[in-house]
Amino acid sequence: MPFKSVLSIGVLAAAALVSASASADQLDDIKQRGELVCGTLGTSQPFSFQNASTRELIGYDIDFCKLVADKIGVRVNYKLLSVAARVPELNESRVDILAANLGYSPDRAEQIAFSNRYYVSPQKLLVRADSGLTTIEQLNGRRVGATKGSSSEREIKARLTDSQVIGYSDSSAAYLALQQKKVDGQFASELVLARLVIQSPPTAPVTIMEKSVFDEAWGLGMRKSEPRFIETVNKILDDAEKSGDAAKIFEKWFGPETPYKLKRSFVIGPIAG
Incomplete structure (x- = not known):
């Protein structure tokens, strides 16, 4: 078989493989x-x-x-x-x-x-009930915990520009930091925070700020x-x-x-x- 014919067959076969690959999804x-x-x-x-x-x-x-x-x-x-x-x-x-x-x-x-x-998901802030913090603005310039790598961490940094936002492995770790007073607030979805409120011991109550930072x-x-x-x-x-x-x-x-x-x-x- 002439070289050009072999080459043509090879090109066509390669094209067919590319086409089959492109059609599969x-x-x-x-x-x-x-x-x-x-x-x-x-x-x-x-x-x-x-x-x-x-x-x-x-x-x-x-x-x-x-x-x-x-x-x-x-x-x-x-x-x-x-x-x-x-x-x-x-x-x-x-x-x-x-x-x-x-x-x-x-x-x-x-x-x-x-x-x-x-x-x-409404995104809100959780604070200790005895903190005296009631508004989003009061947390600007304070320490705020959020789940590391989450959109919550990114967004609260952008919205509370004077705050120190600290990333934790998950919401439970951020909550522990809040109870230990390593942070002044925790930022997460309303539902995540509602679960933490339910689980919070009577001796260390927490509260969710009514106004959402964003939805x-x-x-x-x-x-x-x-x-x-x-x-x-x-x-x-x-x-x-x-x-x-x-x-x-x-x-x-x-x-x-x-x-x-x-x-x-x-x-x-x-x-x-």
Whole structure:
């Protein structure tokens, strides 16, 4: 066979391989392996945490990951991540999707894709009841604790510019620092702080400031290079809103029969909407 013909066949074969690779995408890969790998925290009640008796992972984020997996038609495998590891683990393809208290921000949206919002979290400040602190402005210039690597840490630095913001491994560590008077306030989502208030001993009460610093929309995290998967996940969320399934998940974890007794004040929709 002439050299030019061999070369042509090689070029065509290489082009075919490139074309096949380009046509395959994450959604196809997930269906082929029969598994959706969901990155979650596992330490954030009631979003993702272990059942005390069965050690099974349960929570709001867990139910939404299972909803996505069920609608795609695959099983779900949960991978526990730290807050700081969420985006790197996703972009390194070690997880398919994040359901991990992931607040939207323009900076973070440059790194990953967000689904439509599936939760909206008022971000508030927690202080010791005997501190005399009642307003957000009073904490400017003081020490404030937040979870290291979280959007809460970043946002409170930007909003309380004179404060010293100290990052801790998780909300429990920040709360301990508050009780030990290493910080004057703790910044986190209202729900995280409500849980800490419930758990606070009578001898060391804490209180949540009524006014929120800002309201944060949360989305499921995905890689920006997978538009078909992103579209599929958003359709699943939109359908769950229309069917009432999304509201049922909310009521299960935050409604009147739970310790939190929160009212659902949002609908699933565009995260910047």
